[in-house]
Amino acid sequence: MHRSAPPRQPAARLAASAAVVLLASACAARHSASPSSMDTPANCAVPSSTSTSTSTSEGGGTAARYLAIANAGNQRLDTDFDHLNGPDQGHLSAAQADLRDASATEHLFDHCLRAIRFLPPTQAVATSLFAVNEARADLTATAAHATSLTRLAGYEKQLTAANVPVESAVTTIRQQLGLPPPPPS
Numbered sequence: 001m002h003r004s005a006p007p008r009q010p011a012a013r014l015a016a017s018a019a020v021v022l023l024a025s026a027c028a029a030r031h032s033a034s035p036s037s038m039d040t041p042a043n044c045a046v047p048s049s050t051s052t053s054t055s056t057s058e059g060g061g062t063a064a065r066y067l068a069i070a071n072a073g074n075q076r077l078d079t080d081f082d083h084l085n086g087p088d089q090g091h092l093s094a095a096q097a098d099l100r101d102a103s104a105t106e107h108l109f110d111h112c113l114r115a116i117r118f119l120p121p122t123q124a125v126a127t128s129l130f131a132v133n134e135a136r137a138d139l140t141a142t143a144a145h146a147t148s149l150t151r152l153a154g155y156e157k158q159l160t161a162a163n164v165p166v167e168s169a170v171t172t173i174r175q176q177l178g179l180p181p182p183p184p185s
Contacts, residue, residue, distance in 0.1 A: 099144030
């Protein structure tokens with residue numbers, strides 16, 4: 001799972017909107033978000049017959065399950081970034097909803113990730129990914145409680161830093177599963 005890198009805003013808006021742009025993800029009940037294939041924990045299960053063109057030591061089914069939850073989560077994260085860069089930009093309550101949705105998406109991804117049984121080397125990385133993504137989700141939820149856009153902007157550096165270990169673990173898992181690297185963030 002990754003977070004897209006937001007475009008930089010003009011200096012006059014930087015304090016109010018840069019952090020908002022960096023803070024997104026999604027999955028929970030959101031006023032205008034479209035349904036996701038990850039909306040409920042029951043949807044974490046990808047049928048074992050799901051195949052992928054990837055040939056790995058863990059089997060195509062494991063890679064397909066991981067890719068399914070990663071793609072669904074990334075789509076939701078991208079949707080939130082689009083909202084934060086567009087209609088929600090500069091609106092605290094909308095930004096807070098985007099952040100709550102982001103945190104819920106990250107938690108749901110982690111729940112789905114734990115349902116996948118990887119081979120031991122990949123399982124170790126998945127366990128690490130779970131831990132660092134849960135920490136990121138908790139930080140995102142905390143940022144969602146900011147009472148002003150200025151306070152929200154104060155979370156920018158922390159949230160950016162929280163992305164680094166997540167992206168590293170995601171890259172490693174994809175390599176071990178024989179999947180292409182994650183989209184650039």
